[in-house]
Amino acid sequence: MNERILLIGSGGREHALAKALVVSPSCAKLWVAPGNPGIAREAELVSLNIGNADDVLRFCQNNDVSLVVIGPEQPLAEGLADEIRAGGFDVFGPSKAAAQVESSKGFSKDAMQRFGVPTAPYRRFTSTQRDEALMYAKQHDLPVVVKYDGLAAGKGVVVATTREEAVAAVTDMYEGVFGDDGVVIEGFLVGQEASVFAITDGTHYVTLAPAQDHKRVGDGDTGKNTGGMGAYAPAPLVTPSVLDAVRALVIEPMLRGLREEGTPFVGCLYCGIMVDDQGRPSVVEFNARFGDPETQAVLAVLEADVAALFASAARGSLNESTISNVALGYACNVVLASQGYPDAYEKGAVITGIDDAEADPYVTVFFAGTGQRGNDLITTGGRVLGVTARGTTLEEAVRRSYAACEKISYSTKMYRTDIAARAHS
Ligand code: AMP
Ligand code: GLY
Numbered sequence: 001m002n003e004r005i006l007l008i009g010s011g012g013r014e015h016a017l018a019k020a021l022v023v024s025p026s027c028a029k030l031w032v033a034p035g036n037p038g039i040a041r042e043a044e045l046v047s048l049n050i051g052n053a054d055d056v057l058r059f060c061q062n063n064d065v066s067l068v069v070i071g072p073e074q075p076l077a078e079g080l081a082d083e084i085r086a087g088g089f090d091v092f093g094p095s096k097a098a099a100q101v102e103s104s105k106g107f108s109k110d111a112m113q114r115f116g117v118p119t120a121p122y123r124r125f126t127s128t129q130r131d132e133a134l135m136y137a138k139q140h141d142l143p144v145v146v147k148y149d150g151l152a153a154g155k156g157v158v159v160a161t162t163r164e165e166a167v168a169a170v171t172d173m174y175e176g177v178f179g180d181d182g183v184v185i186e187g188f189l190v191g192q193e194a195s196v197f198a199i200t201d202g203t204h205y206v207t208l209a210p211a212q213d214h215k216r217v218g219d220g221d222t223g224k225n226t227g228g229m230g231a232y233a234p235a236p237l238v239t240p241s242v243l244d245a246v247r248a249l250v251i252e253p254m255l256r257g258l259r260e261e262g263t264p265f266v267g268c269l270y271c272g273i274m275v276d277d278q279g280r281p282s283v284v285e286f287n288a289r290f291g292d293p294e295t296q297a298v299l300a301v302l303e304a305d306v307a308a309l310f311a312s313a314a315r316g317s318l319n320e321s322t323i324s325n326v327a328l329g330y331a332c333n334v335v336l337a338s339q340g341y342p343d344a345y346e347k348g349a350v351i352t353g354i355d356d357a358e359a360d361p362y363v364t365v366f367f368a369g370t371g372q373r374g375n376d377l378i379t380t381g382g383r384v385l386g387v388t389a390r391g392t393t394l395e396e397a398v399r400r401s402y403a404a405c406e407k408i409s410y411s412t413k414m415y416r417t418d419i420a421a422r423a424h425s
Pocket of ligand 1: 120145147157159186187188189190193215225272284285
């Protein structure tokens with residue numbers, strides 16, 4: 001009971017992190033900035049301007065904070081971890097330089113190439129190479145994948161199955177919808193996707209239960225890409241031998257390479273993996289932080305002193321035997337979204353039924369795009385709630401999760417009905 005922790009963020013992922021931190025034997029106190037109405041049930045909220053490192057540092061100094069945990073990609077990409085470290089505090093989260101594994105697809109692909117990490121063949125085009133990018137996209141085999149070379153909230157990737165789509169994707173990305181960072185164009189990887197999280201101090205690491213996200217908005221993986229519509233863990237697709245391959249071919253060379261180049265990665269390295277029908281992994285993407293909504297499922301099956309684990313990673317003293325890889329059964333998280341997401345959607349619908357859903361002791365409702373209006377809980381985002389259930393089998397976790405989803409009401413409620421269906425059908 002010694003860590004005084006400040007967690008930064010306000011989504012469903014941070015709600016899950018807050019819940020795991022607050023029950024950790026090593027956690028003496030947890031603050032969350034800015035948090036949300038669900039996180040307020042677990043911890044004390046503080047209204048800091050998280051874009052301003054001085055504000056965050058002042059809070060750390062005034063409150064004797066021992067560890068800062070940064071949830072989302074934006075502050076990491078902007079260098080918040082560096083500024084807090086420079087102020088003398090321990091941080092779980094990568095430096096701005098290491099966070100480029102996520103904030104720049106081009107940096108990430110170049111790093112994988114240098115370190116020999118398996119990934120799709122690619123070419124990188126700068127903000128002034130629009131014509132070259134168009135030419136390359138036109139003559140590439142189909143499908144071809146066009147990615148914006150900067151942060152785009154999970155929406156900067158187009159898998160084009162026709163030349164017209166490929167050209168339109170490149171054109172759109174050069175029109176400045178997201179910014180002017182150029183594009184990466186790469187080959188299409190065939191297989192099934194999984195998310196593997198490595199908690200690392202830059203040298204040592206532990207992996208958590210592999211998860212599978214559901215990125216498309218519609219059942220049967222149809223419609224647009226989203227931030228993620230649901231997840232489950234552990235994903236049977238990632239067998240022990242697939243996980244061994246991910247460790248040896250992806251995590252270890254990546255951590256070693258970044259460390260040797262003077263940009264060690266400290267925090268959670270999110271490995272987005274495509275597993276082919278031979279069980280061979282290739283990297284689809286890296287993220288510099290926990291996945292959302294995978295975290296809501298992964299932490300539900302993790303038995304560990306999460307506060308101690310993050311603190312040891314932040315301090316360069318991660319003990320690889322802190323946790324075993326044995327998961328506590330299965331967990332399924334179904335995201336309740338707002339109709340229209342990932343495009344425009346209405347806000348302000350009144351949410352009811354959460355207590356009823358959580359009457360099942362195996363169910364936890366994580367809050368994402370929610371707010372308070374008077375005494376009402378209302379929707380304020382595209383992804384509103386994450387309904388997680390545990391079970392001794394995946395089927396049981398899925399059944400409990402969907403039963404709980406039905407108890408929650410709001411006028412714009414929308415969700416996928418097939419989370420984890422591929423794994424247990
Ligand atoms: P990313 O943000 O890079 O993870 O891309 C979003 C989604 O697009 C991924 O989760 C995949 O479903 C898909 N995707 C991205 N790159 C590829 C690729 N090279 N081959 C096949 N699918 C891809
Ligand atoms: N669920 C995908 C992500 O967090 O990027």
